[in-house]
Amino acid sequence: MTHDNRPLIALDIDGVLRPIDPDPSLFESGWQTREVTVTPENWPRRRYLIGPPPHAVQFPITFNPAHGVWINRLIDRGVECAWLTSWEETANAFWPELLGIPELPMAASHEQGDLSKMSMTAEEWKFYSITERHAGRPIVWIDDWNAPFDEERFAGCGRPAWIFEDEPWGTPDALVITTDARFGLTAEQMSRVDAFVDRFLPPKG
Template structure:
Protein backbone atom coordinates (compact mmCIF):
# COMPACT_ATOMS: atom_id res chain seq x y z
CA UNK A 1 0.00 0.00 0.00
CA UNK A 2 1.37 3.42 -0.95
CA UNK A 3 1.54 6.05 1.77
CA UNK A 4 0.70 9.24 -0.14
CA UNK A 5 1.19 11.36 3.00
CA UNK A 6 4.95 10.79 3.01
CA UNK A 7 7.16 12.65 0.55
CA UNK A 8 8.85 10.62 -2.15
CA UNK A 9 12.58 9.88 -1.96
CA UNK A 10 13.91 9.38 -5.49
CA UNK A 11 17.19 7.43 -5.41
CA UNK A 12 19.86 7.25 -8.09
CA UNK A 13 22.32 4.35 -7.82
CA UNK A 14 25.62 5.23 -9.52
CA UNK A 15 27.23 7.93 -7.41
CA UNK A 16 24.90 8.13 -4.40
CA UNK A 17 24.98 4.41 -3.55
CA UNK A 18 27.92 3.12 -5.61
CA UNK A 19 30.82 5.57 -5.30
CA UNK A 20 32.93 6.05 -8.41
CA UNK A 21 35.51 8.38 -9.93
CA UNK A 22 38.92 9.03 -8.41
CA UNK A 23 39.13 6.47 -5.60
CA UNK A 24 40.28 7.50 -2.15
CA UNK A 25 43.84 6.63 -1.16
CA UNK A 26 43.95 2.85 -0.89
CA UNK A 27 40.87 2.40 -3.11
CA UNK A 28 37.19 2.12 -2.34
CA UNK A 29 36.16 0.08 0.67
CA UNK A 30 34.22 -3.08 -0.06
CA UNK A 31 31.55 -4.73 2.06
CA UNK A 32 29.83 -8.03 2.69
CA UNK A 33 26.10 -7.95 3.10
CA UNK A 34 24.43 -9.77 5.97
CA UNK A 35 21.34 -9.96 3.76
CA UNK A 36 22.81 -12.26 1.06
CA UNK A 37 24.71 -15.57 1.27
CA UNK A 38 28.49 -15.15 1.80
CA UNK A 39 30.50 -14.92 -1.39
CA UNK A 40 27.55 -13.90 -3.57
CA UNK A 41 26.53 -10.59 -5.09
CA UNK A 42 23.00 -10.23 -6.45
CA UNK A 43 23.06 -9.96 -10.22
CA UNK A 44 26.79 -10.76 -10.21
CA UNK A 45 27.68 -7.06 -10.36
CA UNK A 46 31.08 -6.64 -8.64
CA UNK A 47 30.48 -2.92 -7.99
CA UNK A 48 27.72 -3.80 -5.53
CA UNK A 49 30.39 -4.67 -2.96
CA UNK A 50 31.17 -0.91 -2.84
CA UNK A 51 27.70 -0.32 -1.40
CA UNK A 52 27.62 -0.29 2.38
CA UNK A 53 24.69 -2.59 3.29
CA UNK A 54 24.01 -0.32 6.28
CA UNK A 55 22.65 2.25 3.80
CA UNK A 56 19.50 0.15 3.46
CA UNK A 57 18.60 0.57 7.13
CA UNK A 58 19.48 4.26 6.95
CA UNK A 59 17.30 4.80 3.86
CA UNK A 60 14.33 3.00 5.42
CA UNK A 61 14.77 5.17 8.52
CA UNK A 62 14.18 8.34 6.53
CA UNK A 63 10.61 9.70 6.63
CA UNK A 64 10.05 9.36 2.89
CA UNK A 65 8.87 6.70 0.46
CA UNK A 66 11.96 5.41 -1.40
CA UNK A 67 11.66 5.04 -5.18
CA UNK A 68 14.39 3.92 -7.59
CA UNK A 69 15.18 6.79 -9.99
CA UNK A 70 17.99 5.16 -11.92
CA UNK A 71 18.80 3.67 -15.30
CA UNK A 72 19.18 0.39 -13.42
CA UNK A 73 15.37 0.25 -13.53
CA UNK A 74 14.11 -3.09 -12.14
CA UNK A 75 17.71 -4.32 -11.80
CA UNK A 76 17.89 -2.08 -8.72
CA UNK A 77 15.30 -4.34 -7.09
CA UNK A 78 17.01 -7.50 -8.34
CA UNK A 79 20.59 -6.54 -7.39
CA UNK A 80 20.66 -3.73 -4.84
CA UNK A 81 17.50 -4.26 -2.79
CA UNK A 82 18.64 -7.69 -1.53
CA UNK A 83 22.16 -6.39 -0.80
CA UNK A 84 20.72 -3.50 1.21
CA UNK A 85 17.99 -5.51 2.92
CA UNK A 86 15.31 -3.41 1.21
CA UNK A 87 11.91 -4.54 0.05
CA UNK A 88 11.06 -4.18 -3.65
CA UNK A 89 10.71 -0.46 -4.30
CA UNK A 90 8.71 1.36 -6.96
CA UNK A 91 10.79 2.15 -10.05
CA UNK A 92 10.55 5.24 -12.24
CA UNK A 93 10.04 4.00 -15.79
CA UNK A 94 11.85 6.52 -17.98
CA UNK A 95 10.01 7.78 -21.07
CA UNK A 96 12.76 6.82 -23.59
CA UNK A 97 14.86 3.75 -24.31
CA UNK A 98 18.21 5.56 -24.09
CA UNK A 99 17.80 8.56 -21.78
CA UNK A 100 21.45 9.58 -22.08
CA UNK A 101 20.88 10.19 -25.79
CA UNK A 102 18.24 12.86 -25.15
CA UNK A 103 20.46 15.87 -24.55
CA UNK A 104 18.51 18.75 -23.04
CA UNK A 105 19.31 22.09 -24.69
CA UNK A 106 18.41 24.11 -21.59
CA UNK A 107 20.85 22.24 -19.35
CA UNK A 108 18.08 20.46 -17.45
CA UNK A 109 18.92 16.82 -16.67
CA UNK A 110 16.91 14.28 -18.65
CA UNK A 111 15.44 12.86 -15.41
CA UNK A 112 14.12 16.16 -14.06
CA UNK A 113 10.89 16.52 -16.02
CA UNK A 114 10.04 12.83 -15.64
CA UNK A 115 10.47 12.96 -11.84
CA UNK A 116 8.22 16.00 -11.47
CA UNK A 117 5.60 14.22 -13.57
CA UNK A 118 6.02 10.90 -11.70
CA UNK A 119 5.61 12.68 -8.34
CA UNK A 120 2.17 13.90 -9.49
CA UNK A 121 2.08 16.77 -7.02
CA UNK A 122 3.62 14.97 -4.05
CA UNK A 123 6.60 16.58 -2.31
CA UNK A 124 9.85 14.83 -3.16
CA UNK A 125 13.55 14.72 -2.50
CA UNK A 126 15.76 13.59 -5.38
CA UNK A 127 19.20 12.15 -4.56
CA UNK A 128 21.59 12.13 -7.53
CA UNK A 129 25.17 13.07 -8.40
CA UNK A 130 24.24 14.93 -11.61
CA UNK A 131 21.83 17.57 -10.28
CA UNK A 132 22.60 21.16 -11.33
CA UNK A 133 21.21 24.62 -10.70
CA UNK A 134 19.30 24.33 -13.99
CA UNK A 135 17.42 21.35 -12.54
CA UNK A 136 16.65 23.26 -9.34
CA UNK A 137 15.36 26.29 -11.28
CA UNK A 138 13.22 24.16 -13.60
CA UNK A 139 11.76 22.14 -10.73
CA UNK A 140 11.00 25.27 -8.69
CA UNK A 141 9.13 26.71 -11.67
CA UNK A 142 7.22 23.53 -12.59
CA UNK A 143 6.57 21.48 -9.46
CA UNK A 144 3.35 22.38 -7.63
CA UNK A 145 4.85 21.38 -4.28
CA UNK A 146 8.06 21.45 -2.26
CA UNK A 147 11.10 19.64 -3.62
CA UNK A 148 14.67 19.01 -2.57
CA UNK A 149 17.19 18.24 -5.28
CA UNK A 150 20.12 16.89 -3.29
CA UNK A 151 23.42 16.44 -5.11
CA UNK A 152 25.76 13.77 -3.75
CA UNK A 153 29.50 13.69 -4.38
CA UNK A 154 29.94 10.54 -6.54
CA UNK A 155 33.42 9.89 -5.14
CA UNK A 156 31.99 9.45 -1.63
CA UNK A 157 28.38 8.38 -2.09
CA UNK A 158 25.86 9.13 0.63
CA UNK A 159 27.49 10.51 3.77
CA UNK A 160 26.30 11.35 7.26
CA UNK A 161 25.85 14.98 6.16
CA UNK A 162 23.63 13.83 3.28
CA UNK A 163 21.45 11.74 5.61
CA UNK A 164 21.12 14.67 8.01
CA UNK A 165 20.06 17.03 5.21
CA UNK A 166 17.57 14.51 3.80
CA UNK A 167 16.09 13.66 7.20
CA UNK A 168 15.65 17.32 8.10
CA UNK A 169 14.02 18.20 4.80
CA UNK A 170 11.76 15.13 4.67
CA UNK A 171 10.48 15.80 8.19
CA UNK A 172 9.45 19.33 7.19
CA UNK A 173 8.01 18.42 3.79
Template structure:
Protein backbone atom coordinates in the same frame (compact mmCIF):
# COMPACT_ATOMS: atom_id res chain seq x y z
CA UNK B 1 -4.04 15.80 5.08
CA UNK B 2 -0.52 16.15 3.71
CA UNK B 3 0.59 13.99 0.79
CA UNK B 4 3.14 11.29 1.51
CA UNK B 5 6.59 12.58 0.53
CA UNK B 6 8.86 10.52 -1.70
CA UNK B 7 12.54 9.65 -1.26
CA UNK B 8 14.00 9.14 -4.74
CA UNK B 9 17.27 7.20 -4.78
CA UNK B 10 19.82 6.83 -7.57
CA UNK B 11 22.31 3.95 -7.53
CA UNK B 12 25.56 4.79 -9.35
CA UNK B 13 27.42 7.58 -7.59
CA UNK B 14 24.99 7.51 -4.64
CA UNK B 15 24.88 3.95 -3.31
CA UNK B 16 27.71 2.75 -5.59
CA UNK B 17 30.40 5.46 -5.29
CA UNK B 18 33.16 5.95 -7.82
CA UNK B 19 35.98 6.74 -5.36
CA UNK B 20 38.48 4.50 -3.63
CA UNK B 21 36.91 1.60 -1.76
CA UNK B 22 36.70 1.95 2.00
CA UNK B 23 36.38 -0.87 4.50
CA UNK B 24 32.64 -0.36 5.00
CA UNK B 25 31.85 -1.22 1.36
CA UNK B 26 31.61 -4.67 -0.17
CA UNK B 27 31.93 -5.49 -3.88
CA UNK B 28 29.11 -7.42 -5.56
CA UNK B 29 28.89 -8.89 -9.06
CA UNK B 30 25.60 -8.05 -10.79
CA UNK B 31 24.46 -9.35 -14.16
CA UNK B 32 21.79 -7.39 -16.00
CA UNK B 33 20.87 -7.87 -19.63
CA UNK B 34 23.81 -10.25 -19.96
CA UNK B 35 26.37 -7.66 -18.79
CA UNK B 36 28.47 -8.08 -15.63
CA UNK B 37 28.72 -5.02 -13.38
CA UNK B 38 30.76 -4.70 -10.22
CA UNK B 39 29.11 -2.51 -7.61
CA UNK B 40 30.36 -1.44 -4.20
CA UNK B 41 27.64 -1.18 -1.60
CA UNK B 42 27.49 -0.27 2.08
CA UNK B 43 24.69 -1.92 4.08
CA UNK B 44 24.61 1.16 6.34
CA UNK B 45 23.07 3.09 3.41
CA UNK B 46 20.07 0.78 3.48
CA UNK B 47 19.67 1.28 7.23
CA UNK B 48 19.89 5.07 6.86
CA UNK B 49 17.31 5.14 4.05
CA UNK B 50 14.86 2.85 5.84
CA UNK B 51 15.16 4.86 9.06
CA UNK B 52 14.71 8.13 7.17
CA UNK B 53 11.60 6.79 5.45
CA UNK B 54 10.16 5.46 8.69
CA UNK B 55 10.89 8.62 10.69
CA UNK B 56 9.42 10.96 8.07
CA UNK B 57 6.58 8.87 6.64
CA UNK B 58 8.21 9.01 3.20
CA UNK B 59 8.11 6.30 0.53
CA UNK B 60 11.40 5.04 -0.93
CA UNK B 61 11.47 4.95 -4.75
CA UNK B 62 14.23 3.93 -7.17
CA UNK B 63 15.17 6.81 -9.52
CA UNK B 64 17.90 5.05 -11.47
CA UNK B 65 18.65 3.66 -14.89
CA UNK B 66 18.99 0.30 -13.10
CA UNK B 67 15.18 0.43 -12.97
CA UNK B 68 13.77 -2.96 -11.83
CA UNK B 69 17.27 -4.48 -11.68
CA UNK B 70 17.85 -2.29 -8.58
CA UNK B 71 15.33 -4.47 -6.75
CA UNK B 72 17.19 -7.61 -7.85
CA UNK B 73 20.79 -6.53 -7.30
CA UNK B 74 21.03 -3.37 -5.17
CA UNK B 75 18.20 -3.57 -2.64
CA UNK B 76 18.86 -7.05 -1.19
CA UNK B 77 22.49 -6.44 -0.11
CA UNK B 78 21.35 -3.16 1.48
CA UNK B 79 18.46 -4.80 3.32
CA UNK B 80 15.87 -2.82 1.34
CA UNK B 81 12.48 -4.26 0.43
CA UNK B 82 11.25 -4.25 -3.16
CA UNK B 83 10.71 -0.59 -4.06
CA UNK B 84 8.65 1.13 -6.74
CA UNK B 85 10.67 2.20 -9.77
CA UNK B 86 10.48 5.35 -11.88
CA UNK B 87 10.50 4.04 -15.47
CA UNK B 88 13.24 5.58 -17.58
CA UNK B 89 13.18 3.73 -20.88
CA UNK B 90 16.02 4.95 -23.07
CA UNK B 91 13.98 4.57 -26.26
CA UNK B 92 10.86 6.45 -25.11
CA UNK B 93 10.88 10.19 -24.43
CA UNK B 94 9.25 11.39 -21.21
CA UNK B 95 5.74 12.82 -21.39
CA UNK B 96 7.13 16.37 -21.33
CA UNK B 97 10.18 17.67 -23.15
CA UNK B 98 13.42 18.99 -21.84
CA UNK B 99 14.52 22.59 -21.97
CA UNK B 100 16.85 23.87 -19.24
CA UNK B 101 19.92 21.68 -19.79
CA UNK B 102 18.67 19.22 -17.18
CA UNK B 103 19.78 15.61 -17.20
CA UNK B 104 17.67 13.07 -19.07
CA UNK B 105 16.17 11.58 -15.86
CA UNK B 106 14.61 14.83 -14.65
CA UNK B 107 11.49 14.85 -16.90
CA UNK B 108 10.78 11.23 -15.88
CA UNK B 109 11.07 12.22 -12.22
CA UNK B 110 8.79 15.24 -12.74
CA UNK B 111 6.16 13.08 -14.43
CA UNK B 112 6.34 10.44 -11.69
CA UNK B 113 6.08 12.71 -8.63
CA UNK B 114 2.83 14.26 -9.89
CA UNK B 115 2.82 17.12 -7.39
CA UNK B 116 3.93 15.09 -4.35
CA UNK B 117 6.77 16.50 -2.22
CA UNK B 118 10.06 14.70 -2.74
CA UNK B 119 13.74 14.48 -1.92
CA UNK B 120 15.98 13.24 -4.73
CA UNK B 121 19.40 11.75 -3.92
CA UNK B 122 21.49 11.84 -7.12
CA UNK B 123 25.10 12.61 -8.01
CA UNK B 124 24.19 14.33 -11.28
CA UNK B 125 21.50 16.82 -10.24
CA UNK B 126 22.38 20.44 -10.91
CA UNK B 127 20.93 23.93 -11.04
CA UNK B 128 19.50 23.09 -14.47
CA UNK B 129 17.49 20.24 -12.95
CA UNK B 130 16.24 22.50 -10.18
CA UNK B 131 15.26 25.15 -12.74
CA UNK B 132 13.41 22.59 -14.85
CA UNK B 133 11.48 21.28 -11.83
CA UNK B 134 10.62 24.78 -10.58
CA UNK B 135 9.13 25.65 -13.98
CA UNK B 136 6.86 22.62 -14.02
CA UNK B 137 3.45 23.62 -12.65
CA UNK B 138 2.72 19.99 -11.77
CA UNK B 139 5.80 19.62 -9.51
CA UNK B 140 5.33 20.43 -5.84
CA UNK B 141 7.93 21.06 -3.16
CA UNK B 142 11.23 19.26 -3.50
CA UNK B 143 14.80 19.05 -2.28
CA UNK B 144 17.61 17.96 -4.58
CA UNK B 145 20.51 16.41 -2.67
CA UNK B 146 23.58 16.34 -4.88
CA UNK B 147 25.61 13.43 -3.56
CA UNK B 148 29.36 13.35 -4.18
CA UNK B 149 29.85 10.51 -6.69
CA UNK B 150 33.30 9.83 -5.28
CA UNK B 151 32.13 9.44 -1.66
CA UNK B 152 28.57 8.26 -2.19
CA UNK B 153 25.71 8.88 0.21
CA UNK B 154 26.82 10.40 3.52
CA UNK B 155 25.19 10.85 6.90
CA UNK B 156 25.11 14.61 6.18
CA UNK B 157 23.12 13.97 2.98
CA UNK B 158 20.58 11.89 4.89
CA UNK B 159 20.38 14.39 7.76
CA UNK B 160 19.78 17.24 5.31
CA UNK B 161 16.88 15.31 3.78
CA UNK B 162 15.54 14.46 7.23
CA UNK B 163 15.62 18.11 8.31
CA UNK B 164 13.77 19.21 5.16
CA UNK B 165 11.16 16.47 5.52
CA UNK B 166 10.82 17.19 9.24
CA UNK B 167 9.78 20.75 8.45
CA UNK B 168 6.85 19.47 6.37
CA UNK B 169 3.43 18.50 7.74
CA UNK B 170 3.23 14.73 8.17
CA UNK B 171 0.47 12.63 6.77
CA UNK B 172 -1.58 11.18 9.59
CA UNK B 173 -1.27 7.45 9.83
CA UNK B 174 -3.80 5.98 12.14
CA UNK B 175 -4.20 2.64 13.72
CA UNK B 176 -7.33 2.78 15.82
Protein backbone atom coordinates in the same frame (compact mmCIF):
# COMPACT_ATOMS: atom_id res chain seq x y z
CA MET C 1 0.61 12.63 -12.09
CA THR C 2 -0.08 11.15 -8.64
CA HIS C 3 -2.34 12.25 -5.78
CA ASP C 4 -0.01 10.70 -3.23
CA ASN C 5 1.19 13.41 -0.83
CA ARG C 6 3.90 11.40 0.93
CA PRO C 7 7.46 12.72 0.57
CA LEU C 8 9.24 10.96 -2.30
CA ILE C 9 12.94 10.12 -2.15
CA ALA C 10 14.15 9.48 -5.72
CA LEU C 11 17.40 7.52 -5.49
CA ASP C 12 20.11 7.10 -8.07
CA ILE C 13 22.59 4.24 -7.63
CA ASP C 14 25.86 4.91 -9.45
CA GLY C 15 27.71 7.72 -7.71
CA VAL C 16 25.18 7.69 -4.84
CA LEU C 17 24.78 4.24 -3.28
CA ARG C 18 27.64 2.83 -5.37
CA PRO C 19 30.66 5.15 -5.50
CA ILE C 20 32.50 5.39 -8.80
CA ASP C 21 36.26 4.99 -8.34
CA PRO C 22 35.64 5.11 -4.57
CA ASP C 23 37.93 7.13 -2.36
CA PRO C 24 40.05 4.74 -0.20
CA SER C 25 38.96 6.53 2.98
CA LEU C 26 35.45 5.12 2.57
CA PHE C 27 36.57 1.66 3.64
CA GLU C 28 37.59 3.09 7.02
CA SER C 29 34.00 4.19 7.69
CA GLY C 30 31.89 1.11 7.06
CA TRP C 31 31.78 0.80 3.27
CA GLN C 32 32.13 -2.72 1.86
CA THR C 33 32.65 -4.37 -1.51
CA ARG C 34 30.87 -7.54 -2.57
CA GLU C 35 30.93 -9.35 -5.89
CA VAL C 36 27.60 -10.16 -7.50
CA THR C 37 26.92 -12.33 -10.53
CA VAL C 38 25.71 -10.38 -13.54
CA THR C 39 24.26 -12.35 -16.45
CA PRO C 40 22.93 -11.34 -19.85
CA GLU C 41 19.45 -12.01 -18.44
CA ASN C 42 19.65 -9.71 -15.42
CA TRP C 43 21.59 -6.90 -17.09
CA PRO C 44 19.38 -3.83 -17.56
CA ARG C 45 18.61 -3.14 -21.21
CA ARG C 46 18.10 0.60 -21.23
CA ARG C 47 19.14 3.35 -23.57
CA TYR C 48 21.66 4.96 -21.19
CA LEU C 49 23.65 1.77 -20.46
CA ILE C 50 26.13 -0.25 -22.47
CA GLY C 51 25.00 -3.66 -23.66
CA PRO C 52 24.96 -6.80 -21.50
CA PRO C 53 28.03 -9.02 -21.07
CA PRO C 54 28.18 -12.03 -23.40
CA HIS C 55 28.23 -14.40 -20.41
CA ALA C 56 27.93 -14.36 -16.63
CA VAL C 57 30.58 -12.20 -14.94
CA GLN C 58 31.47 -11.25 -11.39
CA PHE C 59 30.78 -7.56 -10.80
CA PRO C 60 32.15 -5.79 -7.68
CA ILE C 61 29.69 -3.45 -5.94
CA THR C 62 30.85 -1.08 -3.22
CA PHE C 63 28.06 -0.15 -0.81
CA ASN C 64 27.40 1.21 2.67
CA PRO C 65 25.11 -0.80 4.99
CA ALA C 66 24.26 2.47 6.77
CA HIS C 67 22.30 3.49 3.68
CA GLY C 68 20.05 0.47 4.17
CA VAL C 69 19.39 1.38 7.80
CA TRP C 70 18.54 4.93 6.73
CA ILE C 71 16.22 3.86 3.89
CA ASN C 72 14.35 1.45 6.16
CA ARG C 73 13.91 4.17 8.77
CA LEU C 74 12.46 6.53 6.17
CA ILE C 75 10.05 3.86 4.92
CA ASP C 76 8.94 3.11 8.50
CA ARG C 77 8.08 6.82 8.92
CA GLY C 78 5.87 6.83 5.83
CA VAL C 79 8.29 8.17 3.22
CA GLU C 80 8.23 6.61 -0.25
CA CYS C 81 11.74 5.64 -1.33
CA ALA C 82 11.97 4.81 -5.02
CA TRP C 83 14.60 4.16 -7.68
CA LEU C 84 15.44 6.84 -10.22
CA THR C 85 18.35 5.18 -11.95
CA SER C 86 19.46 3.76 -15.27
CA TRP C 87 19.48 0.38 -13.51
CA GLU C 88 15.69 0.71 -13.47
CA GLU C 89 13.89 -2.48 -12.31
CA THR C 90 17.19 -4.40 -12.29
CA ALA C 91 18.10 -2.47 -9.14
CA ASN C 92 15.79 -4.82 -7.24
CA ALA C 93 17.81 -7.83 -8.39
CA PHE C 94 20.81 -6.74 -6.30
CA TRP C 95 20.28 -3.81 -3.94
CA PRO C 96 17.61 -5.10 -1.53
CA GLU C 97 19.88 -7.99 -0.56
CA LEU C 98 22.97 -5.80 -0.33
CA LEU C 99 21.33 -3.14 1.84
CA GLY C 100 18.74 -5.19 3.70
CA ILE C 101 15.83 -3.18 2.29
CA PRO C 102 12.56 -4.16 0.59
CA GLU C 103 12.23 -3.98 -3.15
CA LEU C 104 11.60 -0.36 -4.09
CA PRO C 105 9.22 0.97 -6.74
CA MET C 106 10.39 3.02 -9.68
CA ALA C 107 9.96 6.79 -9.33
CA ALA C 108 9.91 6.73 -13.13
CA SER C 109 10.96 4.28 -15.81
CA HIS C 110 11.23 4.11 -19.56
CA GLU C 111 8.14 1.94 -19.57
CA GLN C 112 6.08 4.89 -18.32
CA GLY C 113 5.08 7.71 -20.65
CA ASP C 114 6.64 9.04 -23.82
CA LEU C 115 9.64 10.99 -22.50
CA SER C 116 12.04 8.18 -23.41
CA LYS C 117 11.23 8.82 -27.08
CA MET C 118 12.65 12.33 -26.88
CA SER C 119 16.30 13.29 -27.29
CA MET C 120 17.41 13.85 -23.70
CA THR C 121 20.31 13.15 -21.42
CA ALA C 122 19.69 10.71 -18.58
CA GLU C 123 19.39 13.55 -16.08
CA GLU C 124 16.95 15.51 -18.25
CA TRP C 125 14.78 12.43 -18.59
CA LYS C 126 14.85 11.85 -14.83
CA PHE C 127 13.96 15.46 -14.02
CA TYR C 128 11.08 15.77 -16.45
CA SER C 129 9.73 12.34 -15.55
CA ILE C 130 9.48 12.85 -11.80
CA THR C 131 8.41 16.49 -12.03
CA GLU C 132 5.51 15.54 -14.28
CA ARG C 133 4.59 12.21 -12.74
CA HIS C 134 4.84 13.35 -9.10
CA ALA C 135 3.61 16.94 -9.45
CA GLY C 136 2.68 18.53 -6.13
CA ARG C 137 4.48 16.04 -3.89
CA PRO C 138 7.47 16.86 -1.69
CA ILE C 139 10.38 15.46 -3.71
CA VAL C 140 14.00 14.73 -2.80
CA TRP C 141 16.17 13.86 -5.79
CA ILE C 142 19.57 12.33 -4.97
CA ASP C 143 21.98 11.97 -7.90
CA ASP C 144 25.58 12.70 -8.83
CA TRP C 145 24.66 14.54 -12.06
CA ASN C 146 21.63 16.62 -11.09
CA ALA C 147 23.25 19.95 -10.17
CA PRO C 148 21.63 21.92 -13.07
CA PHE C 149 18.17 20.94 -11.83
CA ASP C 150 17.79 23.02 -8.69
CA GLU C 151 14.75 23.66 -6.51
CA GLU C 152 13.66 26.65 -8.62
CA ARG C 153 13.21 24.41 -11.65
CA PHE C 154 11.10 22.04 -9.61
CA ALA C 155 8.97 25.00 -8.51
CA GLY C 156 7.91 25.68 -12.08
CA CYS C 157 10.77 27.53 -13.77
CA GLY C 158 11.57 24.41 -15.79
CA ARG C 159 8.07 23.79 -17.19
CA PRO C 160 8.60 22.42 -20.72
CA ALA C 161 6.58 23.48 -23.73
CA TRP C 162 4.69 20.17 -23.92
CA ILE C 163 3.15 20.70 -20.44
CA PHE C 164 0.27 23.15 -20.76
CA GLU C 165 -0.15 25.89 -18.17
CA ASP C 166 -3.33 24.32 -16.78
CA GLU C 167 -1.68 20.92 -16.25
CA PRO C 168 -0.07 19.96 -12.92
CA TRP C 169 3.65 20.47 -13.00
CA GLY C 170 6.44 20.68 -10.47
CA THR C 171 6.37 21.15 -6.73
CA PRO C 172 7.16 24.06 -4.39
CA ASP C 173 8.70 21.54 -1.99
CA ALA C 174 11.82 19.98 -3.45
CA LEU C 175 15.33 19.21 -2.29
CA VAL C 176 18.13 18.41 -4.75
CA ILE C 177 21.10 16.51 -3.29
CA THR C 178 24.15 16.29 -5.59
CA THR C 179 26.70 13.73 -4.49
CA ASP C 180 30.40 13.46 -5.23
CA ALA C 181 30.63 10.19 -7.15
CA ARG C 182 33.86 9.20 -5.38
CA PHE C 183 32.24 9.39 -1.93
CA GLY C 184 28.58 8.62 -2.60
CA LEU C 185 25.80 9.72 -0.29
CA THR C 186 27.25 11.12 2.93
CA ALA C 187 25.94 11.24 6.48
CA GLU C 188 25.62 15.03 6.24
CA GLN C 189 23.50 14.73 3.10
CA MET C 190 21.27 12.11 4.74
CA SER C 191 20.76 14.51 7.64
CA ARG C 192 19.67 17.21 5.18
CA VAL C 193 17.11 14.81 3.73
CA ASP C 194 15.86 13.91 7.23
CA ALA C 195 15.38 17.59 8.09
CA PHE C 196 13.48 18.16 4.83
CA VAL C 197 11.05 15.25 5.21
CA ASP C 198 10.45 16.11 8.88
CA ARG C 199 8.45 19.09 7.60
CA PHE C 200 5.87 16.77 6.03
CA LEU C 201 5.64 13.93 8.56
CA PRO C 202 4.08 13.55 12.03
CA PRO C 203 6.55 14.19 14.86
CA LYS C 204 8.78 11.27 15.72
CA GLY C 205 7.24 9.16 18.43
